[in-house]
Amino acid sequence: MNKIILLCWILLSCSILSAQNIEDQPYLLTSKTNTIGLSKLSLIDPYLSPLTYQGNGIEFEHESRRFLSVTNTNVSMQSRLDLEVGYLLNPAQTASMTYLEIKPGWGMQYHFRPMKGLVLLAGGNCDLDFGYKEVIRNINNPGNVDLAINLNLSGAAMYDIPLRKRTLRLQLELETPVIGWMYVPLAGASYYEMFDVGNLSNISHVSSIINRRGIDPKISLDIPFKRSVWQVGFRYRTLKYSANNMVFERNEISLLIGTTFDGIAFGGREKRAPKNFISPN
Amino acid sequence: MKHYILILLVAVVLLPSCMNEPATEPDTPEGNFQALWKIIDTRYCYLDYKHINWDSIYTVYHQQLPSVTTEVSFFDLMGKMLSELKDGHVNLYSDFDESRYWKWFQDYPSNFNSSLLDSARYLGKNYRIAGGLHYNKIDNGRIGYIYYGSFSDAFSDVNVANIMNSFSSCHALIIDVRNNGGGSLNYSEQLASYFFKEKTVTGYIRHKTGNGHSDFSSPVEIVTPTNKNIQWQRPVAILTNRMSFSATNDFVNRMKQAPNAIIVGDRTGGGGGLPLSSELPNGWLVRFSSSPMYDKSMENTEFGINPTIQVALSAADQAKGIDTIIERAIVALK
Known part of the structure; x- marks a missing residue:
């Protein structure tokens, strides 16, 4: 019996100690946004056809952002996954x-805070x-593959709009290869x-703004509700690239909707995380 | 710094407009005519080889354009213009018709009678089918016979291994690709690989690199590999006729280099240009030869490949239920 009491006391002590550690030490949160969207697509692929194909797409985008370290809240790293079918x-x-x-x-971005409520992000991915x-x-x-590895310049502006009951966040993101x-x-x-025959000459190209240009602006609004933060957005993507005497083009307009949340505190913007929890949002 | 960022942003926004794709023609009879003529002018690979004056063909057919009043008559005019290329790989596809040039086999003896194959002397009625390959033993079980009617019909190594096993007592093999209009070049390569002891350069391929009629890439070797697990190293005869076309033409070209192979029958129909497709503004699809293929001596295979033994199907033999070409192959394989 004594042994059981002793074991319980040790476990309880450990849990209190770990709770104290969490409260004492800063902890980085990961802000995640999942959106789905409907898009109008326009594609030109001269390998397949000289004509412009137009239609609709469905897309999913996952984005997560986290500060690099607890001591430096000026640099955040960002990861993203876009999926689309059209x-x-x-x-x-x-x-x-x-x-x-x-x-x-x-990618990674540096956070500038020129005034209260405004954060400017600049970096690359x-x-x-x-x-x-x-x-x-x-x-x-019958088919063609698009394959590219891009180093992009990326930037964003986040502006908090305080209302009577909640604070909206307006974001403008921009990216270019x-x-x-x-x-x-x-x-x-x-x-x-x-x-099959193996004529792979001239299929591999260095891309730069000479032969691959595009811009990817997205404007979105984070709207906090009681238990969640919803994001609505609009994105325009345009990309042109050229090689082997062909010019490829992709244009897309998307309406996006999704939720954004912190990796640990799922309570939305109103239920704030403890002060020592650092969110990039 | 601010200036650099501004310049970069302006460049990124404005420069995409400097990288313009070629303007597409409008969806009018004139626009569609121009689009079709231009596709062939810039992308068809045999204009110079066949000594075709495409500019004068433009003049001849463009003059007839005003007399075209319906979509069907416009299609017929375009189809007629394409038939000037004398190429079985050139077609125009609409929702209501498909233009074609078939003189490459219609102007020649067929050298094929499927009812002969169905007789007990050859395939019979109880032949076996493995993948797209129909097979049976002929000549009193001394020769294995395979009829392969389309290189679009798939077969696997397992199919071929089973066929080879069933022919283990045969001293020779016949592969009949008469009336085989082609299909996949991968199956052509695969079927040929069972007859090569080592990988062998059996031809070359090039493709159009510019708008000029003779703007081609450097020739690239087409290598026929060897199948390490399945090999037939006894005599083999390939039977051909004018309807042995496209991928079948490629197969025959490969088999000409195989160590124990002979080609028996008629000259193949050709179709040595690998076709690609494009579209007109009105949505019609045009297929055309784009990449010329050559034999081992860099000779064009567009007009067909001569057999090792030229033989035609005789009417007298047919009346007796005999396929002259198969019989000649049996004699040659003894």
């Missing part, structure tokens, strides 16, 4: 294109942009020639 038609609606995009990315387009009726060129690598198929060659 269905598009040629102008005469005689052929369809299926589109899939997977785009994971990772690296992403892997993988896409697959399929026009099933094509002959020997600067340099990287991209795969572009050989115009006039089939995938059989490139990958």
Whole structure:
């Protein structure tokens, strides 16, 4: 019996001690945002067709952000995963294109705080942009792959708008590719020639603002409710890249909705985390 | 610093407009005519090889454009223009028709009679099917016979291993690819790989690199690999006719280099240009030869491949239920 009491006392002491540690020490929170969206897509892929395909897409985006260290709340790291599927038609609606995009990315940003309620973020990120387009009726060129690794400049402005009952957060994010690598198929060659026969010459290209340009502005509003913070957003993405005498283009307008939360405190913006919990949001 | 950021932002916003893709033609008869003519002018690979004056063809057919009043007659005019290329790989596809050039086999003897194959002398009625390969023993069990009707029909190594096992008592093999209009080049390569002891350069391929009629990439070797697990190193005859086209033409070209192979029958139909496709503003699809393929001596295979033994199906033999080409192959394999 004594042994049991002793064991309980030790366990209780440990839990009190660990609670004290949590309260004493700063702890980094990870702010996560999950959004889904509907988009209007417009694609030009001259390897598949000279025509512009237009249609709709559904996308999912996950973004998480965390300060680099508890002692420095000026630098945050960001990771992101974009998934999108789309269905598009040629102008005469005689052929369809299926589109899939997977785009994971990772980056870091420096936080400037020029005035109360305003945070400016500037930095960069690296992403892997993988896409697959399929026009099933094509002959020997029914599909094409988009593949690129980009180093992007990224920036954001976050502005807190205090209302009577809650504080809204308006965010403007911007991203543009600067340099990287991209795969572009050989115009006039089939995938059989490139990958079965092995003619891989000139499919690999260094990309820069000379041959790959785009901009990716997104405006969003965080709206805190009692138990959660919802985000609504609007994004316009445009990208053009050129190699092997072909110019590819992708334009997209998206309406996004999702939730944002801290990795530990799921209570939304009104239920604040303890002061020692540091959130990048 | 501020200036640099501003310049970069302006550049990023404005520069995409400097990287312009070629303007597309409008969806009008004139626009569609121009688009089709231009696709062939810049991307078709045999204009120079076939000595086709595409500019004069433009003049001839453009003059007829005003007389076109319906969509069907416009389609027929475009199809007629494409038939000037004399290429079985060139087609125009609409929702109501598909233009084609079939003279590459219609102007020649067929050299194939499927009812002969169904007789007990050859495949019979109880032949076996493995993947797309129909097979049976012929010549009193001395020769294995495979009929392969389309390189679009899949088969696996396991299929072929089973066929080879069933032919283990045969001293030779016949692969009949008459009336095989082609399909996948991967199956062509795979089927040929069972007959090569070592990987062998069996041809070359190039593709258009510019708008000029002779703007081609450097030739790249087409290598036929060897299948390490399944090998047939006894004599083999490949039977061909004019309808042996496209991927079948490629298979015959590979088998010409195989150590124990002979080609028996008629010259193949050709189709040595690997086709790609493009679209017109009105949504019609056009298929055209884009990448010329060559044999081991860098000779174009567009107009077909000659057999080792030229033989035609005789009417007298047919009347007796005999396939002259198969019989000639049996004699050659003895």
